[in-house]
Every structure is written in C-alpha cells, then in structure tokens.
Amino acid sequence: MIFRARLHTRPSSIRANAHLVFLRLITAVFISLIPSLCSAETKRVVIIRVDGLPYGLLDSFAKERDQHTGKSRLPWIDHVFYQRGARLSNFYTRGMSLSAPSWSLLDTGQHLQIKGNVEFDRYTLHTYDYLNFIPFYLKSAAGQRIDMPGTEVLDSLGLPLLFDAFAHEDRYIGFQLYQRGMRFATLKDAMQTRFMKRPRELLDEWTMGLDMRTPFFDQMERELKTKLNDPNSRYLDIYVTGFDHVAHHVNDRRSHFSEMQIIDALVGRIWTAIQKAPQAQETALIVISDHGFNTSEGVYSQGYNLVKLLGSPAGGGHHVITKRRLMLDYSLKGINFLVPLITTTTDDSFYLTGQSTNYPTALLDFDGNERASIHLRDSDLNLLHILLQQLQRNKKSPAVRSALVNEFFKTIDNRRAEWQNSLDELNQELVALRVQIDKQRQLWEAEPKKFSPEEIRLGRDDQKKRVYAQLERWMSQEKSYTEYTHTLGNLLALLKESFAADKLKLDKLKIEDLIAKQTMGERNSVYDLQNYIVGLTPGGLQVKPDGSLDMVNSFRRVDYLALLHSIAMRNNVQPKVTNKPIDMIATRLSSALVAPVLGENGLTADVVWVYGGRDKQALILARENERGTLSLRYQPIRNLRQDAGGRVHFEAVNWEPGFPLHIFEDSELDIPSGDRHAWLSQWHTDVEWLRALHKTKYSNGLIGLYEEIARHPTESLALDAPGLSNRERLMRRFARRQRELIETDLLLIANDHWNFDVRGFNPGGNHGSFFRISTRSTFMLAGGDGTGIPHARLIEEPYDSLSFAPTVLALTGNLRDDNSPVSTLWNKGFRRFPGRVVREVLRNQNPKR
C-alpha cells in the first residue's frame, strides 16, 4: 500500500525504486548461492543472558568439589556445559566492559554504535538512558514506547538484533536492555504469584525480608518454560542480573558463590525443561554474559567524585549534568524513578554563577564506574559567552571594548565555516525530517485501530505502536534541533560593524539568543582541551599594546588531560590500590592530523590518542584492507599538543615500560618468538593482537579502545548507496549526525580498584575498564545431538563479543560461509558480520578456516 502511494505521489522515484528492488534481488540471489556455514540442525536456541558473569570466577567454582556430594560446586553448569557442552575460556568483551555497549555488540554482531550506558546529545542534551527500565515501563503503559531506548537507537541505525532473525510469534524475549515489545502480563502474573503462597511460606519470607526482584525473574522463567512446549518456538531468552548487583556491593567469595548457585540452579531447571520439551535434541542452551567483573576479596573498590572536581575552581567551576543522582540512596529526590537530568550546581563558577539550569558546561557519564566520559562545552562558546558578558557591562574603556569586539568576531570567524556547515546541513536534514514526520503521521493514521488475536500473535499491534513511537521521537527531535539551529543562526548572523557601533543594541541583546541554553556545541579539539577557557583571570581583561586582547593573561585556562591524570589522594590505606584514581585518558583524533607526522598512509579516518602522562602516551592507528579486515598499530609517543592553528605535534618514541596498557612489560604477552620491539611496532590484524594480548593485564584493551573511540560506519546509513532519494540520504545523514553528537571529549579509565560512581558506592567491585578481569566474560553452549555442539569441549582460542551473534546464527543455519546472513535475514536488514564464528562449536567445522 505504501509503495502504491509512492507511485502516485512521487512518480520520479519509480525508476530509482525499481533499481533498488532489482539490486536487492540480485544481492539476494548471489547470497543464496554461497554455501551455508553450517549444516546444523539446531532448530531452537535458548539463551540465558547473565549480567556481568566473570568466567574466571565461574570456572574456579565449577572446578571446586563439594565436600559432601563429591560433585562440582556448580553441579548443573558442570553437568551441562563442562561435560555435555562447550565453553570458551577466553571470551572477551570488545570495547568497554560495560552493559549497554557490550550487549549491543553481542546482539548485533556489528561494530560498536552505543558508547555508554548513558549518552548525551551535545546540541540538545537529549539523554539516551539505556539502563533505566522504569520510564520505559511507564511510557509503554501510556502507549508512547514499545522498545527500550537502545533498541530504538539500533533500529534507527538499521542494525537488527539477534532475535529479529526469528519471527515475532516464534520467539520469547525476556526483559532486558535491548528489549523489543512489552508484556505487562508478566509483571502482573509475577506480583500475583509473589503473594499467592501458603501462609507459612509467606511468613518465612516476610521474616527474612520480602524480595521483590526475584518474582519477576521467576515469572519469566515460568513463561519461558511454557513457551518451550510450543514446537514452533525457535528463540527464547531470559536475562538475569543478580550476580552483577551483588558483586558491585560485596567482594566476598561466599556471596559471589551464593549468586552463582542461583544461576547454576536456573541452568538446571531450564536444561531439564528443554529435555522434556519437543525438539530437545535440536535445542541449544547458551549462557552468555556481557562482561567480567573486577572484584577481589579483601580489597574495596574506591570511588572518586569527578562531579566535585569539575565543580571546583581547579576543575573549571562547571555546573555539571549527570543522569544519575549523586548519593542517590541518601536523597529524598532519589525516590523519583523518572530521573530527569541532574544538575549539580557549583558556587565556584567563574562566570556562570546562578545559571546552572541554563548553562551547564559539563556533562558526565560515570556509568560503568571503572570509566567515565566527559563532555565539556565548546571552549569557544565559553569565550564568546564571557566576551558578551563583558561587553554588556558598563565602564569599559573604548580600547577594551574594541579589543573585546575584535576578539568576539575573530572567534566567530575562526569557527564560521565549521558552524555554518553544521547549520546548513542540519537545516537540510530538518526539512527532510518534517516531510518524514508528515508521512509517518499518515502512516499512523492509516494503522488499524483494532487487531485480531492472530494479528496480535504476529506482533502487528506492536508494529503499530512502533510507528507512533517513531513519530513521537521525530517530532521531539525536530523541535529541539530547530531551537538549536535558530540560536546558532543568530550568532552567525551578527555583524561586527553594527555590533561595534551601536552600544544600545548590544545592551538589548540577550545572550541566550546567541549562545544556546543547555547545549555543549561542537566537540572540543585537543587544543581546546589543553587550553580550555573557564573564566577570567583574577587580573581581568588585559589589552596588549597593539590593541588586541591578551588571550594568555586575560583568561583562566585548564589543561584537562594534565589535570585529570595528576589527581592524587591523601588517604591511601589499601596496599593493592594506588593513590591515583585515573589510569589513562583517551580521545579520538582525525588521522589527517597525525598521518603527516608519522608518515603513514592508508589510515582509517580515526586515530585514538591515549594519554598516560606527558611522557607516556600512545596513538592507536587503524587501517582496513579491501576485504574490510581491520589492522591496528600502537605507536608510543610523548608530549602530544595541538597548536591554535590546529596542527598536532608529538614525538614518536620507542617501546619501553610504562606506556598506556602496559603491553611491553607484561609477562603474559604472547607474541611469536623474536624481537618484542619489532613485533609490537608492526601492523597486526585485530585477531593477531587479540591472540597476543588477551592474557595480559589489560587484555584486549588496544582493540577495545579503538572499538570504543572510533566511529564505525554502518552500511544501512551509507550515503552513497545506489537508488537513494535525496530525502532518504538526508535522513541517513541525520541519523549519523545524532550518533556523532553523543561523542564525548574525553574517556577516563580508572586505575585498578578505582571507580567513578557517585550515585552511591560500589565497594564490592566494578567493571567498565579494559582490565582482563573486567572484560573476560562467559560464553558456554550445550545441546542435543542434533545441534552438533561438541561435548566436554574447552575452547581456548580467544574470541570477542563480535563472535556471538554470527555463531548463534551459524548454529541455526542462518549464516553463509562468508559470514553473510542467509537471504531471509538479509532482507530483514542483517549484513555481513565482521566477527569470527566460533567454528569449534559447529558440526564438522574446522576452526582454522
């Protein structure tokens, strides 16, 4: 119907669409000719998703024997996966060991697009809060949402999730971060079952403390087991979070074991239910986790308050926005589940005192705790803001006024091309967006009001809600970005001549009409971060003899890299913990800036700069061959600086101990025999690096940093795809822009046993870093004879998150030999997977292929 409407309304695009259809047809035919990777007969997969289950700890418990029974202390895991299945002893999170990014990698099998548990849009401060379920439930109840925020973002990028490979009616999805659809019946039944018990049981539970979390998981388990009896069900999953929750709070082995026992029992119950259900022989049970856990008995994880630092004079006197309330458990406002943006106001702001609501200048995402991301407002916006404030104040001598005006317009002119380009492009995209909104509205209005039970079974009602949710989201985006463009347009429209001549007009100008409220503007350059303007110096504005403003002596500046890395504590009471909370800082540079200095050609667009102090820095360079194989090189450097003109300067140095990730000195580094210097200085593919590094303290941190910091274009948003209409191209560019706008200025990585959690305290342990203990995760499989999953197989070859989705698809016969999906999945939006399939678990597959 939609297609017919297009034929009527847009005859010019008929040919383009026909081409597109033809191309898709050709591609599908081509793909169908490639042999399937696996001749498996796995007809059904059941996945137990566990939040933060460290393989090392699980393995140690599984290998311990219970002194009474003589069996494993995790008898079901031992029975199912150690004796009747396969387990990967070196399965790692690729990127940060953080839930939202990590699950997105596992679920899509594509490179990282979601970079934190919380993300902020720099222009609008729109927040992507991927972990907060409550707003999702409430919006679902109101009919405004149907998918979790993470799912919406991945949909906007054209990245389908693993369970999208299976039809709506053939799958059962537990409540999870990348949830699609909402089942209120699960919540209702959980509460009913919670209290429909024998009085004696209820009395016991009440006395011991009513647990309100477990019933939901129990209900999902019941539903999953029921769904197992449906012979058509092909994909079922359940998500459990208990271990992660406990391990954040306590570090003792007894508590950890207690939670592992719960997982073990769950494995037992589900395995038993599978054996009793139809297709038991063709069913695979998988346990997968998103990350490991840095927890160590006897050592408390110590928190460092970055909000306080950023609000202090030394930290720049920022009003700081976070998405999590500080000291949540100790505040009355903390009971509000619909967490708004939390602004922590400082009294030490140098020029924005009392304006925290309008002009926050720092955004902080500390979720994940062993890392934090910081957005700082564009330093030039700070400068312009200060200059405007000064110009509007009386008693300025003409000389000073003139210097101020000159500097104001000089600053605008320096950025004019960049800002104007952003403005023009965004305006074009907004035009396309408005058209798209109209079409979406029509689509929504055309949706049926009622659905038959069969349609509901097929998920048609959810599709309708999805149409509305998309419409609502686009309308909100249109509004907020339009506001931003207006203000930026005002700023760029200012004329120096009228500005300088007419003081009266200047007095009437409102700063908020020129400098948008609640925005961070563009991302800061390295120069900005090393010379970030936070206010005037105590001496105030200084004019040089030539009449220009003395930019060195007039403004207070902060070198954030040096500041953050130098933080040290006076209370250092744990022998295994250093007094410096921050290990390293990373940010993205354009390869165009560093390639000439290094004399490297063929680099990808992004280079990762890792700062471990003035003399201990590194560049992570990347390139891709014609088949898309990623290669990386680690270049130790020192003293990287960017000058005001934008040129980058640094000294390339030789390998020695002490550089970020401490690769050179790590005894676990596993490289082919030969010169360590030479090997480390060469280009290697990501797989070669993984094999060499995975047992070191920072494990696959080198690959992870690149995955986290670099931008990864997706095929579905390619602007040069054939047959795209102009509006489609603009909408794709808009979607890409939104992803780029969440990019932070700095990624901070904590030292061992440090964290940045200020919501409360996580003394038990944390994750988020690149330490092996945090990235080493769990991936185990077992199944009936029909699945071909080997028995008692320990796979020591290292793999990472990118391998999970293609392996599951290969297991179910949905993947071709070249890592491309079968045609039905191709049509659903699945594309070639960059990760390696774990061939060791496939029938008759040679792992070395």
Next chain:
Amino acid sequence: MKTPKGHRLCPVRAQRRRTSVLVFLFVVSLIPTRPFLGPPAQAQNPSTTAAATTSEVFRLERVSVEGGAELITVHAKLSGLETSASAAEASQWVPMVTVLRDTLGDSSPENDRLRYVWPLTYTRPTMRQRFLGAIPFLYARVGNKKHVSDKAPPPVMDLAAPDRDVWNRIFWTALQSLLLDPYGTPVKASTRSYRQNVSDYRKAHIIRALSVLSLYQAIQGGDGGEGRGPNVRPAFTESELAEIQARLLLTDKTFGGLIDNLQLARYSDKSSTSALDERGHNWELLRQRAEAESLYFEPLQMPDGSTTHALLWVAREDLEKNQSRQYVKRFLNIECPWTDKQLKNWRGHVETRYFDSESRPVSPDEPGARAVEMIPLALYGLDHPKIPILLVDFRDGLNPKKREMSRRVLQDVTRNVLSLSRFGDVPYFLGRTVFDFVTGRRGMDVNQPSRLRTYSQLKLLLALNQSLDSELREEIGNRAEKVSLNPFENDLKAEARVARQQYAALLKYARSPKGLPAMLGRDRRAELVAHKHEKVERALFRLANILSFGKYTHREKDSPEIEARLDISRRLDYHTRFLRQVAQSSPQIDVVWNLEDVNRSLRFIAEHGSEADSRAISATAEIFSRTQDNETRRTCLESLSRIDNPKARKELIRISQNTDLDPAWKQLITSYLHSPKRMEPLAASDATTRANGSAQQ
C-alpha cells in the same frame, strides 16, 4: 474492669487483684534470664577435656558432659585487655561463647542436637542494676557486677527450641499491654524501661556471640574445624555454624523462631551479604568524606582482616592551613575541626604517623617518609545501616551519647509518657512514618535501631586488636563505656572476669550429676513430646508453659528406652530434613546429589516408616519424580509403601496416575498398594526387574 459504658465493677476487689497481679508480674519480670527454659538444675561428672589451640586468636575447647553431650567453647585471646607487658599469656585467654551439643553419647552427627548458647559475658544483673534498669529515662551504666555466683550462667537461647522465644515475646507484649500499661505512666514506664534494658542487654550479647562465631569461622576457614586431620570431626560443621548464626540473628525478628530450618542457610547467607554490604558502603563513605574534608582515615581491623570500625584524624599542620576551609558536617556528625580552638590547644592523645610519596602509611625509617602529627577526632562503627555510626567523639563526649539517646528518648516519651502507639494513633503513625523515612533516607543516625551491634563489636575489637596504641585504646574504651545507656552493662575488664567465672561455674554445673546432665535428661524428655503427641495436645502444653511463666513444661516419663526413641526420632528428623533439601534443590537430583546419601536417607525412612511424618512423605514423592536412577526410585516407592500414613498411600496413587510413568513402575506401585507391608527385597522381584529394564531403555 469496666462495663461498656465505663462504670467500674467491684472497684476495690478489682484493684486489689490487679495490684497482686502487678506485683507478681513485676517480680517475675525481674528475672532477666530465659524463663521458659526451665531452671538450670545441677550437674554431674565431667568426663574428658579436649583442648586444641587453633590460632593465635581463638582456641576451641570441648568438654564432655555425662549422659552424652559436649560443651564446645570458643576462647579468645583478648590481648587488648592487658596493658601490662608482664601479664601472663594464659590470663589473656577468655572463654567467649559456649554451645552445648547433645550427642546422645555416640559419634554419629545424625542424632546430634545443638542446644544452649552461652555468651559467657552475659550474666544475671545485680539487684542494684535491676532496680536502676527499671527507672525510666536513666540512660547510663551504673557500675560493674562485682561478684558472680557459682550458679550456671544464663543461656541466651535454646537452638533446639527457637519457637519458644516467639511465644515468650508475644506473651510478654500482650501482658504488658493488657495488664501493666493500664496502671498508669509510672508502672508502664518502669516496666517497659526494664524490659527494654533486658532485651537490649540480651541482644548485645547475642551480637557478641555472633561476632565471635563469625570471626572464629572466618579464621578457621569456614569449616568450623580445629586444624586437625581430614578424619577428625570438626567442632561445628559449616551448616551448623550457619544454623547457629541464623538462629541468633533471627532472635531479633518477631517470628524469627518459627522460620523453617531449611531456610536457615539462605538466611545466614543473605544476612552475611547484607552486613558486608553495609560495612563496605560505610568504609567507602567515610573514606570519601575524610578525603573531601582533608582528614585522615584509618580503618581498624578485626583478627580476620575485616574492617568493622574506623578512626578519623586531623593533621596538626592542617589546622593552621585550613582555617577558612568549608566543612560539611553531614555523615561525619562532628564539629568543624578547622575553627575549633580546642584542637589548637590540644592536650589529648597525639600520634605521629609516617607516609611515603604515595600517601601510604610507612614505618619511620622508610626512606623519604614524611612525618605527620595527628590528632584523633572520632571513631565510627561501620556495621550500621546507611552511614558509619559515631561511637567516640574525642572532643565532645556527649555527642555520641546524645545520638545514642535520641531514639530511646523519642520512643520512651511517645510510648510510655504520651501513650502514643503506631497502631492506635493515625496522626502519630503518619508523622512517625514520615520522620523515620526522612531520617532514614537521608542517613541521619538519630533514628537507627542498631547501635547495639556496633558498640558490642567495638568492645570485641578493643579486646582483640593489638595494633592500637594502648593509651588510645584505653581512652576509646572509657569513652565507649560512658556512652552506654544500659544499667545492666559491665565494662570490658569486668566482662572478661565475669566470663572466666561464669565458665568455671558452667563447668562445675556440667560436672554435677544434678546439673547439666540432669537438665539434659529433662530436655530430652521434653523433646519427645513432639513425637508422642498430636498438634492440639502440643499446643495445649505450650500454652500451659507460657501461662506458668515457664514453670511447667510437659515432659515424657523417664524410661530406659528413651535414648533409643530419641535416637530414632532425631535421625528421622535429620533424614527428613536432608530429603526435603534434596527434593527442593533441583529438578534432577542425580546431577546435584550423591545418590548413595539420598538412598541411605530414603532407606532410613523406609525402615522407620511408622514414625515418618508428612514432610518426609512429600519429599520422598518429590524425589521419585526428580530422579532417573532406578534404585533411588525403587527406594522411594518402598519408603512410601512402608510409611503408615494415608498421605503416603495418596502419594503412591498420585504417582501411579502419571500418564508418562512406565507401566512397570505402575505395576510395582499397584503391588505395594495391595500389600503395603511386604518387606522382601524388591530388587529380586519381577516387577522391579522389569521396571529397571524399561527405565534403562
């Protein structure tokens, strides 16, 4: 005694009766020990004494008791008590907790019962202490108990009868509300005050006992062993320790004594995790607050390495530097040090500490060590909900006392003076709920019910910790004693003395034929009641016990075969409990359990089918459905067939009606149902052979 309209009936008689009841109750209530345990009688011969030193901190002593029991005592080396270097090491060992295990005289753990727990520092208050304990609003210690009688010490609970505590509590609450409170504020306030002090005193010592057992467990590696070889039975098994801890913890809950035994391990785990969670949070909160306020944080450790308390210090050099520095009092609850004149002229305890370039504490001779002269500001307990609790303020001794008193005052005034009750006064209920929520949520330590724990642990820490400077330890000890609100409390040294004397008295009691052995016999006869009488009768016996203030306890008659009957009933309990645990644990027990153990328990049930209860029946039937093992299945059916109970028969029928069940099993069940008492070995029967064969296919 009022009519519905409020007219008094026989006012004089009624008042006289009320007065006599009141006097009687008051006298009875002055007995702080457990009234329903029955008076501790006298003892008989001790047999062997086995002592084993297990570490430098704790040692365990086992003393056999005539009649088949043993006293297991944890001794602690309280180095912290001795200030004189010449003190003999032997005198530093203090008996802390004793547990009685009734073994029925054999070495099999299956028929053992853990009975009484004696925290040996817990003693009967003196008359003076009792009298002062009944004075409302007297929130102070009133001196130590000087002489300990040679009577057996009071236990805090009987692990074999935890439900008694529940009925006891309910009874006294009812009595207080219905009979004592109507006599007016003086009576109400004094009796409630007395009961509160009794309860707090007992609670404090239960906490101490728990701490000692936890420390002992942590140091011994959780097996409760004594560092002996693998074939030697440990003093406490892991599950026994968990049971003791859970039962002691549950004394704090209204219905704690009624909790199903199977839940105890889970509760113990849960409580342990929760306690560690609180401790870790407080550790981190205090460290961060110290850092933010430029103070120094010093965690204090127990012998097992756990940090239960922490000190805050200020550097003398910082006092000058930070005079204009802002100070946030929240969470620390002490006054600003930077503007405090008292600190500038500080004459109290001062220590010089040394730090390296990374601010790590080091010894003075470390190259590059930086000396910092430090003044102690406060000591906090970390085992407290939400925030570290202020226990000692070195500048203001009244500060922690005021905080300590705040909740008691609020409670005593509203309940005892204003007669407000949460259940009877809606505005008060709402106001109090809001107040509790706000103070609790914001982490204000004015309304926390758990100060007792941290005080109790501080005493233990001071006694065990050797790292503290002796002068500082003395000062902390003195200040902590002054904060105590309970007239029943004794100071640390008095407690050590009391513990030694009470332990001696307990041993004497154990040696006397009329002492512990006789008590053991009475308890065994009482224990048999549960196996001889139906529910209704048992309820009546319990009522009689309660109404007689524990004076009457129904016991079975003494007879020569009593031990044999007890042996069987305890073993039945043991195997039933095990089978219930097995049945509840896993959908397929073969994976999780050693089937030999399961079969052994099933066989025991089968052999004593006439005495097995419905829980054993349910567990047996459940196990049948959760195993693939033919022998286990056969034993399940055999057990069910031999249990002389309609429920067992029903379960057999239910199993046979399962459509998925192999016909051979059905046939076997049918044969059992037709001849329930058949005892020949089933493995030889045709039916079983067929069943085995088909199940194997």
